[in-house]
Amino acid sequence: MRIRKQIWDEFWRLVGAADRIALVTHKAPDGDAIGSLLGLGLALKRIGKRVITACHDPVPDKFRFLPGASEVLQSPDGIAPDLLIALDSSEPARTGRFAGLINSPEIDVLSLDHHPTNTGFGLLNLVDPDASSTSELVMDALEAGGLALDESIATCLLTGIVTDTQAFRTPNVTPSLLLKAGRLMNAGAPLYKIIAGTVASISYIVLRLWSEALRGVRLEDGVIWAVEPLEMRKAIGYEEPGDGHLVHLLLSVAEAKVAAVFRMERAGEVEVSLRARPGYNVASVAREFGGGGHILAAGATVPGSLDEVVARVLPLLKAEARREI
Ligand code: AMP
Ligand code: MN
Ligand code: MN
Numbered sequence: 001m002r003i004r005k006q007i008w009d010e011f012w013r014l015v016g017a018a019d020r021i022a023l024v025t026h027k028a029p030d031g032d033a034i035g036s037l038l039g040l041g042l043a044l045k046r047i048g049k050r051v052i053t054a055c056h057d058p059v060p061d062k063f064r065f066l067p068g069a070s071e072v073l074q075s076p077d078g079i080a081p082d083l084l085i086a087l088d089s090s091e092p093a094r095t096g097r098f099a100g101l102i103n104s105p106e107i108d109v110l111s112l113d114h115h116p117t118n119t120g121f122g123l124l125n126l127v128d129p130d131a132s133s134t135s136e137l138v139m140d141a142l143e144a145g146g147l148a149l150d151e152s153i154a155t156c157l158l159t160g161i162v163t164d165t166q167a168f169r170t171p172n173v174t175p176s177l178l179l180k181a182g183r184l185m186n187a188g189a190p191l192y193k194i195i196a197g198t199v200a201s202i203s204y205i206v207l208r209l210w211s212e213a214l215r216g217v218r219l220e221d222g223v224i225w226a227v228e229p230l231e232m233r234k235a236i237g238y239e240e241p242g243d244g245h246l247v248h249l250l251l252s253v254a255e256a257k258v259a260a261v262f263r264m265e266r267a268g269e270v271e272v273s274l275r276a277r278p279g280y281n282v283a284s285v286a287r288e289f290g291g292g293g294h295i296l297a298a299g300a301t302v303p304g305s306l307d308e309v310v311a312r313v314l315p316l317l318k319a320e321a322r323r324e325i
Pocket of ligand 3: 132
């Protein structure tokens with residue numbers, strides 16, 4: 001699916017009518033969340049808008065090199081925009097403490113997103129599940145609006161595209177996306193530096209966490225999974241959210257059709273990261289547990305102990321891996 005010119009015109013009409021614009025992305029932000037947030041933020045500033053960028057969690061260290069990263073706000077206090085644009089967020093709750101602003105009847109909200117699970121919470125929903133990333137959609141928006149790229153904007157957007165496609169390795173990479181990446185490089189985005197600093201890099205502490213988690217890795221009926229108990233994370237001294245995406249490594253195992261990592265980041269609930277090979281669908285499994293995401297990359301936060309959550313989720317993953325494709 002592509003977003004029609006008419007819809008982009010409507011987007012630019014609403015942006016044009018607003019002076020103060022708040023851009024908000026999802027909590028526990030990934031490279032696409034931050035790249036689309038900062039890229040669109042810079043572009044709107046260039047056309048004279050008063051822009052604030054916001055995220056429930058701080059910008060992760062590996063994205064701090066991006067222009068504007070130090071200006072991202074973490075609190076909604078005192079924010080009263082004419083227009084709010086939610087990026088890479090399938091529903092208001094994904095933005096954490098900014099959900100209240102999104103749900104406020106006084107604020108016009110636009111949703112710019114590529115999640116098929118997007119709930120359509122905006123006044124206008126620019127949702128394209130075929131887009132590789134929300135950053136690609138921001139690039140479409142800029143091109144539809146006739147806005148020029150510069151090195152800063154291009155660096156943010158290429159970072160979002162590179163991280164959501166794991167450096168152009170996902171099945172939604174199209175010739176058109178590669179041409180867009182070429183245009184971003186022409187505008188000055190440093191592809192090698194972006195890849196080397198993001199998808200091709202993990203910290204030593206993440207490697208140690210993975211090595212612990214991999215002691216218990218299991219492969220059954222096409223499903224590969226590992227668990228990260230709270231005590232394991234604490235013993236290693238790993239306090240941040242996420243884990244640098246062990247689930248990608250698991251899915252690279254040739255025998256695996258579906259991969260899962262079950263992480264306990266807080267007592268009482270488990271973060272479930274799911275990945276599938278093309279032909280299988282983990283978004284449907286994530287949805288069963290109140291989560292969401294994409295067909296091949298999804299997640300959910302499930303209340304319960306690790307053992308309980310694994311016992312509930314695993315049968316659905318095995319059923320998915322058994323599907324004839
Ligand atoms: P992750 O494994 O954390 O990279 O998540 C993969 C995808 O699943 C993300 O792009 C999100 O869209 C979605 N996702 C992850 N966690 C959740 C959650 N708790 N609720 C809804 N969607 C989620
Ligand atoms: Mn994201
Ligand atoms: Mn994304």
